[in-house]
Amino acid sequence: MTQRDRAVIQASNLGKAYGDVQALKSLDLRVPEHSIFGFLGPNGAGKTTTMKLLLGLIRPTSGSSTIFGQDTVRDSLAIRSRIGYLPQQPHFYPDMTARETLRFTARFFFTGSAPEIEARVDEMIALVGLQDKADRTVRGFSGGERQRLGLAQAQINDPDLLILDEPAAALDPIGRLDVLKVMERLRERTTIFYSTHILDDVQQVSDTVAILNHGELVAQGPIEQLLSGGDSPMYSLSLRGDGEAAQARIADLPWVAGVDVARHNGTTAWQVSVTDEATAEAQLLRQVLADEHVTVLEFSRKRYELEEVFVNIIQGDDHGRQ
Amino acid sequence: MVGNSALQRTKGQVWQRGFANLFGKENRAWWGTRRWAVQTVLWAVVVNGMLAFIMFGVPVLLQQTSPAEAETFDAVVQGVQALFQLGTVALALGAILIAQDQILGERQSGVTEWILSKPVSRDAYILSKLAADAIGVVVVLVGVQSAIAYGLITLANGTPLPLAPFLVGAGGLALHTLFYLSLTLMMGVLANGRSTLLGVPLGVLFGGMLAANFIGKAALLTPWSLAAVLPATVLQLPLPLPAALPLAVTAALTVVAIAVTLRKFRQLEF
Numbered sequence: 094m095t096q097r098d099r100a101v102i103q104a105s106n107l108g109k110a111y112g113d114v115q116a117l118k119s120l121d122l123r124v125p126e127h128s129i130f131g132f133l134g135p136n137g138a139g140k141t142t143t144m145k146l147l148l149g150l151i152r153p154t155s156g157s158s159t160i161f162g163q164d165t166v167r168d169s170l171a172i173r174s175r176i177g178y179l180p181q182q183p184h185f186y187p188d189m190t191a192r193e194t195l196r197f198t199a200r201f202f203f204t205g206s207a208p209e210i211e212a213r214v215d216e217m218i219a220l221v222g223l224q225d226k227a228d229r230t231v232r233g234f235s236g237g238e239r240q241r242l243g244l245a246q247a248q249i250n251d252p253d254l255l256i257l258d259e260p261a262a263a264l265d266p267i268g269r270l271d272v273l274k275v276m277e278r279l280r281e282r283t284t285i286f287y288s289t290h291i292l293d294d295v296q297q298v299s300d301t302v303a304i305l306n307h308g309e310l311v312a313q314g315p316i317e318q319l320l321s322g323g324d325s326p327m328y329s330l331s332l333r334g335d336g337e338a339a340q341a342r343i344a345d346l347p348w349v350a351g352v353d354v355a356r357h358n359g360t361t362a363w364q365v366s367v368t369d370e371a372t373a374e375a376q377l378l379r380q381v382l383a384d385e386h387v388t389v390l391e392f393s394r395k396r397y398e399l400e401e402v403f404v405n406i407i408q409g410d411d412h413g414r415q
Numbered sequence: 416m417v418g419n420s421a422l423q424r425t426k427g428q429v430w431q432r433g434f435a436n437l438f439g440k441e442n443r444a445w446w447g448t449r450r451w452a453v454q455t456v457l458w459a460v461v462v463n464g465m466l467a468f469i470m471f472g473v474p475v476l477l478q479q480t481s482p483a484e485a486e487t488f489d490a491v492v493q494g495v496q497a498l499f500q501l502g503t504v505a506l507a508l509g510a511i512l513i514a515q516d517q518i519l520g521e522r523q524s525g526v527t528e529w530i531l532s533k534p535v536s537r538d539a540y541i542l543s544k545l546a547a548d549a550i551g552v553v554v555v556l557v558g559v560q561s562a563i564a565y566g567l568i569t570l571a572n573g574t575p576l577p578l579a580p581f582l583v584g585a586g587g588l589a590l591h592t593l594f595y596l597s598l599t600l601m602m603g604v605l606a607n608g609r610s611t612l613l614g615v616p617l618g619v620l621f622g623g624m625l626a627a628n629f630i631g632k633a634a635l636l637t638p639w640s641l642a643a644v645l646p647a648t649v650l651q652l653p654l655p656l657p658a659a660l661p662l663a664v665t666a667a668l669t670v671v672a673i674a675v676t677l678r679k680f681r682q683l684e685f
Contacts, residue, residue, distance in 0.1 A: 145684075145685065148531075148532050149531075150528060150531060150532065150684065150685040151684040151685065152684065170429055170432055170534050170535075170536060171534075173532065173533060173534045173535075174424070174425075174534035176532075178532040180525065180528060180529060180532070182525060183525075183529065184524050184525035184526050184528075184529055185526065185529065186440075186526060197436065197440060198533065200425075200435075200436040200439075201425065201433055201436055201533040201534055201535060202424065202425060202533070202534065203422040203423060203424060203425060204422075204423045204424075204425055205422040205423050209422050210422070213422065
């Protein structure tokens with residue numbers, strides 16, 4: 094069984110209702126081992142609710158979920174000993190220093206001599222760049238410093254799964270970059286399940302994403318698949334010459350769903366959406382080149398930006414509800 | 416890497432996971448800071464200051480203003496009664512004030528959510544606070560103050576009072592204080608606002624004392640009777656019912672409050 098086949102998190106029909114309000118509706122989720130799994134969705138979509146369900150902080154009203162094959166309700170304590178969690182707005186004891194906070198957190202996971210614990214604490218402080226703030230009380234920490242401390246405490250137990258709720262939300266661009274580097278570095282030995290609004294970050298580090306809207310999963314899959322258009326791929330062509338006849342002929346092909354045309358500075362840009370990816374890859378360029386009145390300047394499969402995919406999916410889902 | 420170090424993963428019974436760490440943290444808040452000293456001085460002034468005034472100050476004042484009354488004024492009896500009557504109320508108030516922020520404050524700030532995302536049982540979270548505060552309250556509010564009071568009473572009396580009845584009295588005072596500590600911790604779980612949290616234990620304390628006037632002899636079984644039962648026990652005066660009865664009822668109510676706290680906290684969502 095490969096790492097891709099092994100699921101660290103699995104949810105089946107997982108739901109949470111608060112009275113009449115359905116915060117999460119029948120979520121089916123699968124987070125592969127050693128993936129950096131981006132959990133996306135607009136505010137109020139149910140991301141934090143899902144994370145809290147997985148951590149046993151709230152109880153599901155329907156369905157079930159497992160982490161490491163263990164039930165998140167029944168075996169929550171055993172699961173939490175292998176997890177690191179960063180809440181959306183981390184809060185710690187204000188009178189403790191960063192070092193004391195990490196020492197306190199470490200003692201939930203480890204027994205051992207004080208120097209061993211201290212070494213682990215020092216390692217985490219260095220990892221998040223809080224060396225010069227380590228002995229200050231958390232009370233005086235900025236949002237970014239609190240977030241860094243949150244990241245450090247989440248990793249103190251060398252977790253098999255990191256659940257991060259908006260890990261870079263309060264960080265400046267450098268801090269954000271540091272977080273992404275840490276996540277990349279941890280990929281080898283842990284699975285990271287994180288929510289964020291910063292889609293650039295997701296595109297940079299995630300290998301799998303899920304998109305949640307109004308408490309429902311609206312898309313899930315490898316990020317490459319989403320960025321390449323999923324089930325409706327599109328090809329971009331840049332042409333010179335009179336392409337009207339070619340356009341009509343291409344649009345009539347049975348595996349072509351549509352051709353959008355835009356003209357700019359003497360060149361014509363086509364966006365060809367297709368229904369049969371394999372045939373399109375083999376035939377599309379050949380079909381266009383068959384027309385001697387056009388010259389193909391560029392041909393490529395259109396690669397979406399995650400933001401574009403995200404907005405399309407969310408808006409499409411919202412329109413479907415109206 | 417952790418795997419290569421001498422660090423060992425914690426183990427233990429499910430209910431006690433995280434208890435030692437949380438209990439250590441709560442104990443440090445009592446004994447690793449100035450809290451114990453501040454509380455000791457504060458309650459020494461309130462409880463024993465009042466006791467000293469009654470036993471040493473009032474007789475002097477009476478000598479100057481009403482020598483006849485001074486003749487009949489028994490400083491030791493008055494002191495013991497004041498210690499246990501006012502002491503029960505004052506120390507219950509102390510316990511309420513100490514416990515008021517322990518659970519609700521952490522729930523509202525998000526600290527509880529953070530703690531419970533670690534391998535910590537919910538029972539351990541509650542019991543660590545209860546145990547640490549119970550030790551702090553019993554030692555600082557009751558133990559130290561009772562010892563000082565015993566010294567003051569001995570000084571006023573010329574000879575020590577019988578120790579065993581005094582220890583029963585101090586034990587009753589401790590139990591009464593623990594009841595209000597448990598009640599306030601329970602309200603930290605049940606209430607979502609500070610006014611309810613404080614209102615219920617204060618209502619039980621003062622409302623109960625008023626209500627006890629209207630329920631006849633049944634009042635002798637309640638915690639509110641301890642203000643009268645404890646000084647009578649220490650002074651070895653006759654009682655209509657054994658002192659063990661209201662003590663047992665108070666202990667039972669304390670256990671009920673703890674049980675409700677544990678049960679409701681297991682159901683809370685964060």
